[in-house]
Amino acid sequence: MRNSRRNFIKISSLGIGGAAVAGTAVHWASGKIINEAIPKSFQFKQTPTYCEVCFWKCAGWVTTDENGEIWKVEGHKADPHCNGRLCPRGTGGVGMYYDEDRLKTPLIRRIKNGKQVYEPASWEEAFTYIANKLNLIKEKYGPESVALFTHGSGGKFLGHFLKAYGSNNITAPSFAQCRGPREVAFLSTFGELVLSPERTDIRDTKCLVLIGSHLGENMHNGQVQEMSQAIDNGAAIITVDPRFSTAASKSKHWLPIKPATDLALLLAWIHVIISEGWYDEEYVEKYCFGFEELKAHVQQYSPEWAYGITTIEPQTIRETAKEMANAAPAVIIHPGRHVTWYGDDTQRLRAVAILNAILGSWGRRGGFYNPEKIALPEFPHPPFPKPRKTWKDAFPEQYNMAYEVLSTGVCEASIPSAERDSAIKGWIVNGTNLVHTLPYQQQTLEAIQNLELLVVIDTMPMEITGYADVVLPECTYLERYDAIRNSPHREPYLALRMPATQPKYNSKPDWWIAKKLAEKMGLGAYFGWKNIEEMLDWQLKKVGSSLKEMQKLGVKKLKREFDDLYFIRGQEIEFNTNTGKIELFSTELQAEGFDPLPKYTLHPEPEEEFYRLNYGRAPMHTFSRTSNNPNLHALMPENYLWVNPKVARLWKLKNGQEVWLKNQAGKVSYFPIKIRITERIRWDSVYMVHGFGHKEQRLSRANGKGASDTQLITNVMMDPIMGGTGMRGNFVTFLTEKPEKEEETL
Amino acid sequence: MRYAMAIDTRKCVGCSDCVVACQIENKVPEGFCRDWVVEATSGTYPKLELEIRSERCNQCGNAPCVRCCPTGSSFYADGGIVLVDPDKCIGCGACIASCPYDARYVHPEGFVDKCTFCIQRVRKGQRPACVEVCPTNCMYFGDLDDPNSEVSIKLKERKHKTLIPEAGTDPHLYFLI
Numbered sequence: 001m002r003n004s005r006r007n008f009i010k011i012s013s014l015g016i017g018g019a020a021v022a023g024t025a026v027h028w029a030s031g032k033i034i035n036e037a038i039p040k041s042f043q044f045k046q047t048p049t050y051c052e053v054c055f056w057k058c059a060g061w062v063t064t065d066e067n068g069e070i071w072k073v074e075g076h077k078a079d080p081h082c083n084g085r086l087c088p089r090g091t092g093g094v095g096m097y098y099d100e101d102r103l104k105t106p107l108i109r110r111i112k113n114g115k116q117v118y119e120p121a122s123w124e125e126a127f128t129y130i131a132n133k134l135n136l137i138k139e140k141y142g143p144e145s146v147a148l149f150t151h152g153s154g155g156k157f158l159g160h161f162l163k164a165y166g167s168n169n170i171t172a173p174s175f176a177q178c179r180g181p182r183e184v185a186f187l188s189t190f191g192e193l194v195l196s197p198e199r200t201d202i203r204d205t206k207c208l209v210l211i212g213s214h215l216g217e218n219m220h221n222g223q224v225q226e227m228s229q230a231i232d233n234g235a236a237i238i239t240v241d242p243r244f245s246t247a248a249s250k251s252k253h254w255l256p257i258k259p260a261t262d263l264a265l266l267l268a269w270i271h272v273i274i275s276e277g278w279y280d281e282e283y284v285e286k287y288c289f290g291f292e293e294l295k296a297h298v299q300q301y302s303p304e305w306a307y308g309i310t311t312i313e314p315q316t317i318r319e320t321a322k323e324m325a326n327a328a329p330a331v332i333i334h335p336g337r338h339v340t341w342y343g344d345d346t347q348r349l350r351a352v353a354i355l356n357a358i359l360g361s362w363g364r365r366g367g368f369y370n371p372e373k374i375a376l377p378e379f380p381h382p383p384f385p386k387p388r389k390t391w392k393d394a395f396p397e398q399y400n401m402a403y404e405v406l407s408t409g410v411c412e413a414s415i416p417s418a419e420r421d422s423a424i425k426g427w428i429v430n431g432t433n434l435v436h437t438l439p440y441q442q443q444t445l446e447a448i449q450n451l452e453l454l455v456v457i458d459t460m461p462m463e464i465t466g467y468a469d470v471v472l473p474e475c476t477y478l479e480r481y482d483a484i485r486n487s488p489h490r491e492p493y494l495a496l497r498m499p500a501t502q503p504k505y506n507s508k509p510d511w512w513i514a515k516k517l518a519e520k521m522g523l524g525a526y527f528g529w530k531n532i533e534e535m536l537d538w539q540l541k542k543v544g545s546s547l548k549e550m551q552k553l554g555v556k557k558l559k560r561e562f563d564d565l566y567f568i569r570g571q572e573i574e575f576n577t578n579t580g581k582i583e584l585f586s587t588e589l590q591a592e593g594f595d596p597l598p599k600y601t602l603h604p605e606p607e608e609e610f611y612r613l614n615y616g617r618a619p620m621h622t623f624s625r626t627s628n629n630p631n632l633h634a635l636m637p638e639n640y641l642w643v644n645p646k647v648a649r650l651w652k653l654k655n656g657q658e659v660w661l662k663n664q665a666g667k668v669s670y671f672p673i674k675i676r677i678t679e680r681i682r683w684d685s686v687y688m689v690h691g692f693g694h695k696e697q698r699l700s701r702a703n704g705k706g707a708s709d710t711q712l713i714t715n716v717m718m719d720p721i722m723g724g725t726g727m728r729g730n731f732v733t734f735l736t737e738k739p740e741k742e743e744e745t746l
Numbered sequence: 747m748r749y750a751m752a753i754d755t756r757k758c759v760g761c762s763d764c765v766v767a768c769q770i771e772n773k774v775p776e777g778f779c780r781d782w783v784v785e786a787t788s789g790t791y792p793k794l795e796l797e798i799r800s801e802r803c804n805q806c807g808n809a810p811c812v813r814c815c816p817t818g819s820s821f822y823a824d825g826g827i828v829l830v831d832p833d834k835c836i837g838c839g840a841c842i843a844s845c846p847y848d849a850r851y852v853h854p855e856g857f858v859d860k861c862t863f864c865i866q867r868v869r870k871g872q873r874p875a876c877v878e879v880c881p882t883n884c885m886y887f888g889d890l891d892d893p894n895s896e897v898s899i900k901l902k903e904r905k906h907k908t909l910i911p912e913a914g915t916d917p918h919l920y921f922l923i
Contacts, residue, residue: 071770072770072771074878074879075879082881084878085763085878085879085880085881085883086763086879086881087761087763087881088761088762088763088765088766088767091763091766091767091770091879092766092770094770215759216759216760216761216882217759219759219761219881221881224759224761224881224882225881225882225883227882228757228759228881228882228883228884229883231756231757232757244787244791244792244794244796246759246760246796246798247759249794249795249796249798250756250757250759254792254794256791256792619759619760619761619762619763620761620762620766630776631766631769631770632766634769634776634777634779635762635765635766636762644791678787679787679789679790679791679794680787680791680794680796681791682791683791
């Protein structure tokens with residue numbers, strides 16, 4: 001990192017912008033609320049919003065007092081995402097607004113006395129800087145050389161800007177680093193995506209099968225609520241997880257599988273269900289393609305074969321297969337969400353899709369419903385220029401089934417190499433802390449060094465902001481309008497987000513940033529509306545509502561127009577696949593040169609004294625973005641390393657002891673992590689919650705708390721089908737003494 | 747009228763939404779809480795059981811904190827809810843020492859504070875903030891004297907327990923098991 005053109009700058013040296021008001025506005029003390037303690041003079045106001053702390057986007061109401069100070073956010077009762085009940089992150093969302101570490105004013109990287117520093121700038125100065133650079137890149141390399149990484153609602157407007165500028169390279173890490181394999185697998189099987197919120201009919205299911213999916217710890221609200229309903233209804237839950245997760249503790253059957261062998265179990269289940277004749281014959285006959293090939297293919301995968309691989313007893317495999325078959329078609333083998341594990345993930349998710357198909361759960365009550373959302377027309381704008389190339393040109397003949405842009409692909413295409421031109425020269429990054437999000441941290445940093453422009457738009461000084469040329473402070477969701485939430489559900493629903501209060505400091509909403517930048521660059525015609533209210537009102541009126549109505553309602557339910565929620569028995573259905581059928585045997589995978597039926601492959605195992613590094617979620621945090629939120633930090637300030645007591649005894653580890661971790665490539669964790677000795681984890685693996693170990697000092701609460709799993713994920717197993725980055729093939733060992741300090745790279 | 751709460755341990759996922767909702771609703775100062783989550787694991791891998799409980803003041807019918815308060819600031823309010831009068835409280839901590847559930851803390855402003863079943867909400871006919879927010883809908887609140895309240899119904903339908911019954915405190919926080 002020495003002599004690099006883009007040194008990491010700690011924003012901490014700057015105390016600029018508006019006066020930092022720490023903490024919440026305490027108008028009355030807690031213990032005093034016993035006798036109508038809230039003064040009668042208080043006039044509370046409620047404004048609608050939808051949550052931005054995760055991507056479930058629950059609708060809610062924000063309560064503010066007469067001074068415009070936010071008190072609380074509560075769920076919207078009419079919203080099917082939350083049914084009036086936000087999750088801890090949504091409830092604690094107010095902390096995003098009150099966090100005194102927020103970015104406060106635009107910053108531009110300048111060289112002063114030979115040192116790189118951030119200088120506070122006006123929005124006008126920042127836009128001029130960015131516009132000049134973008135024009136230069138357009139001239140030199142073409143507009144296709146700019147990419148947008150986004151993981152937030154504001155990305156809609158920034159994406160619109162990028163398309164107007166001339167590039168289609170718009171990417172979210174949620175594809176290649178998360179749910180991509182399941183979407184590609186279900187698309188190639190059923191011709192449709194799983195979508196978000198997932199179309200799983202958990203509410204009415206009789207059997208829910210979770211494979212490494214830790215609902216409850218993964219707090220996707222509507223799903224967790226429905227799982228709770230399913231428990232009330234007496235549904236059988238089957239959880240496959242090497243860790244005794246919260247969901248495992250609620251399950252009728254917990255299968256403590258050996259890590260990295262899930263596909264063997266899935267193939268054995270298919271084997272049992274076919275050989276015992278427990279599949280839905282009528283459904284398979286009518287809707288499925290390639291059953292005979294499947295039957296012949298899974299002949300080899302008996303429960304006895306799977307036992308030696310998975311350590312799950314054949315009797316248990318048969319018993320759980322029977323449990324699913326008894327419940328069918330009201331059974332869900334859940335597709336999961338973060339599924340980029342071992343590089344053969346699309347094939348594993350294909351096996352999940354096939355299992356659902358032969359049990360007839362797709363399109364059936366208690367299985368997978370047919371979601372619907374409405375078409376929301378776009379405000380008129382001139383046609384976008386047609387890009388002459390995309391990121392994909394850097395990877396000829398590769399990842400043809402990646403229907404979304406790969407974040408890691410864009411990152412790789414930003415590094416000059418002998419094989420390919422450095423295709424990408426500028427990044428705009430919004431609401432995603434790429435340093436903690438993408439595996440291969442070294443590659444991310446190398447790519448950043450080769451950029452000609454890096455603009456970061458965020459509410460918080462996340463690590464990625466330290467590498468930017470320009471940092472733009474976005475206001476939080478509680479202070480802004482955004483695009484209408486229009487998500488697929490059992491019925492189509494719209495939800496409005498509007499500002500509950502004025503933006504703090506010198507922060508601005510993304511729609512404003514995108515529009516102003518477009519105007520600066522002569523692209524104002526693409527944002528033809530005066531202000532966002534006009535645009536939203538125009539859109540809403542096209543679908544029989546209005547901004548005024550939505551400001552009052554918050555959430556509006558619309559009528560289903562197309563098909564039914566479930567297939568009707570005997571209904572003729574043309575699936576959106578090559579054969580028009582549910583493809584048990586995938587003609588698309590075959591044409592692309594991949595296995596048309598999933599095959600088990602063996603994955604690397606830890607060497608002696610090393611343990612597989614597993615990671616996951618905690619219900620009160622969303623990745624690394626909430627770790628500094630005052631309300632949520634208080635609930636879980638740091639992550640712990642889960643270690644089985646047998647392993648702890650071997651290493652003489654104690655509860656709460658701090659250790660450093662070293663991975664198979666010798667990479668040592670920057671911060672130590674505390675040990676949690678628990679029976680809830682296998683002896684061949686360790687576990688930590690993702691999103692901790694922040695080096696950025698400006699995150700005053702989160703800095704130095706816990707360890708970062710991302711830093712230790714240096715081995716990535718690439719899914720050749722769609723470019724997913726398998727991240728569960730990393731192994732760590734314990735260092736009980738503080739290691740020699742590594743060269744600072746992050 | 748006798749208020750009580752029942753919490754379904756089969757549904758609770760330990761997400762701590764009850765904790766954060768309480769903190770925000772009641773302006774509990776940063777670093778303190780009136781309710782908390784306990785995860786109790788038993789057994790050895792892979793024969794395991796996990797009980798998750800959202801815990802708080804048990805609003806005891808025979809409350810040691812009320813008995814031992816030297817200033818009379820801990821008292822029984824409507825529906826048996828145990829409250830602290832912050833103006834009378836001298837912050838001596840006798841109640842904290844006497845509580846078998848460790849449900850009380852000293853507020854930075856010098857008085858003792860704890861769960862009030864959100865009495866300010868209950869008096870308006872609303873449910874406590876924790877009950878209202880719970881995403882798994884695992885918490886039930888109501889009047890034990892009303893046989894049709896959701897808490898009475900749940901206690902009739904389901905096996906349940908209280909914490910440390912041997913302390914003889916007559917707790918009104920029930921766990922459905």
